[in-house]
Amino acid sequence: QITLKESGPTLVKPTQTLTLTCTLSGFSLSETAVGVGWIRQPPGKALEWLGLIYWDDVKHYSPSLKNRLTITRDTSKNRVVLTMTNMDPVDTATYYCGHTSGWLVDYWGQGTLVTVSS
Amino acid sequence: EIVLTQSPGTLSLSPGERATLSCRASQTVVNSYLAWYQKKPGQAPRLLIYNTFNRASGIPDRFGGSGSGTDFTLTISRLEPEDFAVYYCQQYAFAPLNFGGGTKVEMK
Numbered sequence: 001q002i003t004l005k006e007s008g009p010t011l012v013k014p015t016q017t018l019t020l021t022c023t024l025s026g027f028s029l030s031e032t033a034v035g036v037g038w039i040r041q042p043p044g045k046a047l048e049w050l051g052l053i054y055w056d057d058v059k060h061y062s063p064s065l066k067n068r069l070t071i072t073r074d075t076s077k078n079r080v081v082l083t084m085t086n087m088d089p090v091d092t093a094t095y096y097c098g099h100t101s102g103w104l105v106d107y108w109g110q111g112t113l114v115t116v117s118s
Numbered sequence: 119e120i121v122l123t124q125s126p127g128t129l130s131l132s133p134g135e136r137a138t139l140s141c142r143a144s145q146t147v148v149n150s151y152l153a154w155y156q157k158k159p160g161q162a163p164r165l166l167i168y169n170t171f172n173r174a175s176g177i178p179d180r181f182g183g184s185g186s187g188t189d190f191t192l193t194i195s196r197l198e199p200e201d202f203a204v205y206y207c208q209q210y211a212f213a214p215l216n217f218g219g220g221t222k223v224e225m226k
Contacts, residue, residue, distance in 0.1 A: 046218070047155075047220070060213035063119065103211075108164075108165075
């Protein structure tokens with residue numbers, strides 16, 4: 001059974017760096033053609049795709065956020081880490097990670113709400 | 119970068135009615151790599167349709183997807199009370215894997 005769970009701080013201050021962890025279960029990021037993506041949803045707004053990392057360590061990022069985002073993997077601990085620098089109140093959102101088959105997100109974590117406020 | 123535009127923004131319908139949601143892409147979605155997700159407050163998105171037509175595991179057959187090229191449609195043949203939610207399309211042909219702005223299906 002494939003499951004994912006996001007974890008990290010619920011509150012960060014403006015200009016700080018956010019680090020979120022996605023813990024994987026039921027699959028491994030070393031499996032061919034598997035990836036993990038990150039998506040967020042600000043309150044009352046639409047889903048926004050942030051980026052993804054593949055089994056072969058290939059990464060893709062949203063063009064509008066690529067200068068602030070880093071996605072890494074730790075296959076020994078079966079987890080993926082999202083780092084976003086220079087956080088701003090507009091980055092307040094629920095952040096989701098998802099299992100991808102090819103490029104399709106077919107399983108989602110429950111999400112974690114991150115609030116950016118001083 | 120492919121931009122997806124969903125319409126209408128809000129659809130007000132009654133249970134038992136048919137819902138037709140549109141998703142238009144700014145360029146051709148190669149291989150019909152277009153998915154639809156259902157989103158309810160406090161819940162993770164749920165994959166409904168992938169590859170334009172295919173229902174995901176466990177999705178009732180009242181949900182149907184169609185389209186090609188730049189125009190895609192999600193149809194809910196007869197709305198059940200649990201279908202009132204926000205629906206998003208997403209293309210996964212090219213990065214960035216953008217989502218549309220969503221269509222809210224609300225109870226009339």
